[in-house]
Amino acid sequence: MTATLVTQGLAGGYGHRTLFDSLDLTVAPGDVLGVVGANGAGKSTLLRLLAGRDAPQAGAVTLSPPDAFVGWLPQEHERVVGETVAEYVARRTGCAEATRAMDAAAAALGDPSLLAGSGVDPADAYSSALDRWLASGAADLEERLPVVLAELGLDLGGARPEQALMTSLSGGQAARVGLAALLLSRFDIVLLDEPTNDLDLDGLERLEAVVRGLRGGVVVISHDREFLARCVTRVLELDLAQGTNRVFGGGYDAYLEEREVARRHQREKYDEFAEKKADLVSRARNQREWSSQGVRNAMRKAPDNDKIRRKASSESSEKQAQKVRQMESRIARLEEVEEPRKEWQLQLTIGSAPRSGSVVSTLSSAVFRQGSFALGPVSLQVNAGERIGITGPNGAGKSTLLRALLGHQLPDEGTASLGASVHIGEIDQARALLAGSHPLATAFEALVPDMASGEVRTLLAKFGLKADHVNRPVDELSPGERTRAGLALLQARGVNLLVLDEPTNHLDLPAIEQLEQALESYDGTLVLVTHDRRMLATVRTDRRWHVEAGQVSEL
Template identity: 75%
Template sequence: MTATLVAKNVAGGFAHRTLFEALDLTVAPGDVVGVVGANGAGKSTLLRILAGDLEPLEGSVSVAPADAFVGWLPQEHERIPGETVADYIARRTGCAAATRSMEEAAEALANPGVTQDDPSDIYAAALDHWLATGAADLDERLPAVLADLGFDPDAVPPYSTPMTALSGGQAARVGLAALLLSRFDIVLLDEPTNDLDLDGLTRLERFVRDLRGGVVLVSHDREFLARSVTHVLELDLAQNTTTVFGGGYDSYLEEREVARRHRREQYEEFAEKKADLVARARVQREWSSHGVRNAIRKAPDNDKIRRRAATESSEKQAQKVRQMESRIARLEEVEEPRKEWTLQFTIGAAPRSSAVVATLDNAVVRQGDFVLGPVSLQVNAGERIGITGSNGAGKSTLLRLLLGRRPPDEGRASLGANVAIGEIDQARSEFTGPGRLLDRFEERVPTWPTADVRTLLAKFGLRADHVERAVDDLSPGERTRAGMALLQARGTNVLVLDEPTNHLDLPAIEQLEQALDRYEGALLLVTHDRRMVRNVRVDRSWRVHGGRVVEE
């Protein structure tokens, strides 16, 4: 089924704060709309509104036809304890909910009188929806898709592996499988590229490109946006505007830059003209005042003559002042563009470590059926190493081994002297749990006064309402920025970044790249962000594949 989604005059946010308003958007079959904006601009909120999960503060959202199947895949892979891979996919594709609705309709059909509506009509609608979701043959389609994504078909049936037992990369591949198995008419995707390897990104791009229905997606992966979107919707929090740009992502960047320059030039031209008129009006007033005093001083000592001279001079100058003020009033007001909040990020430096940072000598790690090694590597002070590999290849295991977090089952691993490690890991584990963000941060910088901690976090966009919140209640992007703030607060000479661009907005990613360019310590960088791979300078490249580490 082809379907169209229309949002008219939509405002979104919360009772205490409106994030965006007056948003108009039409998503027709074949449209791929990329939603961009700073963290906190309301991108995920917009997707929830379009999905019908959240009511807009104003406006309306409609789909045509009315029974179109709108699928929304949230940003994080919610892992429910006890839920298996198969259960997770059934839930994410909407098949589980459609099956429940059909079973309830069948129950009503078997027990007439429970509802006032015609149970046969309810059952027919539920059956149609169940078939439309692909629930009828999901179990038959599931094995081939999972096998194609690298899951062992002999190890998984009946796909009883708990989702909580999977790594971030494996969970991302299961999420991709759910997307590939879905039968949505309109697809809403929130950060679908997170944790996907290059193969997964290629499959995702092909899926989005081949869809006949419309797509609205939120992503901070610049290369994915450039390859996939046909339109860009910008939520500009600073200017409080929503703008749809035709064309792809690179075209949007050019148009946005031109539009911003024009807005600044228009304001500067208006401000200069207004300042000139105001100055001239002030001069006219001064002349008027001086003219009256001069007329009185030079006139003969006659009250009547003095009054006439003062009146004539005053009226003449006052008329000029009124004319100038009228010209000022007729000026078309141009609002000054608001300055956008930008993250200013630096990486704190620690004294230099020993010449050799870390060494692996025939190290082997065994995790169930997975074996990494034997690996023999050496990381030297100041070396910059990029690490790539498919999901589940063992990149994160290699990092834990190098950093002494996981002892080898065979061989030897050693860490150098005076090594000060700064890390943003894939799970953002520095900032998880029920405690307040402020408390968690102070535990990691115990010598810092509370006021200084608050000031630093505010520079990363984490203000009073954030620091008082439980860490688990923060968004993934907010937790990542807290991790970046910690890197700035604590000195490091060995920086370890595992998928650092996940959940970061585009300005923050660019700031991170600039900070990495200035950083002088050792760097271990794991990323599937293709533009970051090109933009960040590295001395060596390691590829993890088949339990081995190959230098490229």
């Protein structure tokens, strides 16, 4: 079924706060709409409204036809305990919900009293539920699932999808199962929230092929610039700083160019208005001063009986006052141009420590085992000042390699050593350095004991973490907020070995660009693991390692 989604005057937010309003949008078959904006601009809120999960503050969302099958695939930071791979896929594809609805309709067909008072005919309810169940693909999902998982190269260790628990999978494996759910879905309109998180390069290419191949409309939130450039046909920008929203035609790169031109023109328009208004205000002020001075001079110099001179002076003062009124009228008639508000920016610098020894880390014929997986034997040396980029598929051993280089995991064979005077700054995939039930401020202060409490709160505020964040338990923060806290820690501590494992996960686009700028000016040793293709192209590296099947090769 082809379907179209339309919003009219849509407003969304939470509590008494409105994040966006007056949003008019049409998503037709074949559209791929990318939604961009800073964290907190309302991107995920918008998807919830489009999915019908929340009620808008104003406006409406309509579907044509009204029974179109809309699939909402939100970010899921925590996996459901006890949920199997098959149950996860059934839930994400809408098959589980469609099955429950059909079972309930079938029960009502056998016992009409279950629908008593509803005004719904049990036969009509069952027919509608059956149509939705068939449209969802639930009828043959069990047969299609193993085929798709095999195509994605997902090894469940011999367990069937009905047995394997989602909590037993690595982040990369879970991301592949999420991709499988998208491949298996039969939605008329798809709403995707950060679908690229935790996918490796192969997974990203598969996702791009799926999104480009969908016949229905797609609305996608993503921080992956290359994914956006390859997939989206239009871009919706939710501008929190300006309180505006705008749809840009063309792809992502065209949006960047058009946005830059629009912002420059808006700034130029405001500067022209401000300059003209300041000139008129200055001239009006001078006219008032001249008029006042003229009256005082006339009163002082003119004799009491010199009526002619007094009259002439009065007329001159009236003319000056008239000029003032004309100038004020011109000011009032100026078309007001609102000053563009400055966006909040992540002003990141990376604290530096004294230079380490010439050799930062060494692995010699080292083997590291993790369950049935083994990395190595590997022999590597990281020298001071080197900038190393690491790539490889999920499950290849990249995170194991980082633990080995940092001395977090001892080798089962061979040797590993960390150099002298090495001060490590690290952001791992799990953002585990800041975790637990303590408030963020307390946890942060424990890691930087030399900083006063006020200094800690000021620093966190610069990273967009204010009073309502610093007093919350760390585990209750979003992954994006924990990532920003980790970046703040890098600024507070002096480091000469910086290790970043998928640092762009959960960061918004402005923060990613700020991080890239900070890395450009950082002069210590850098080890960067990322699947963000634009970051790999932007950040300067002088060595590139590729990890696959437990082996490390230099490119």
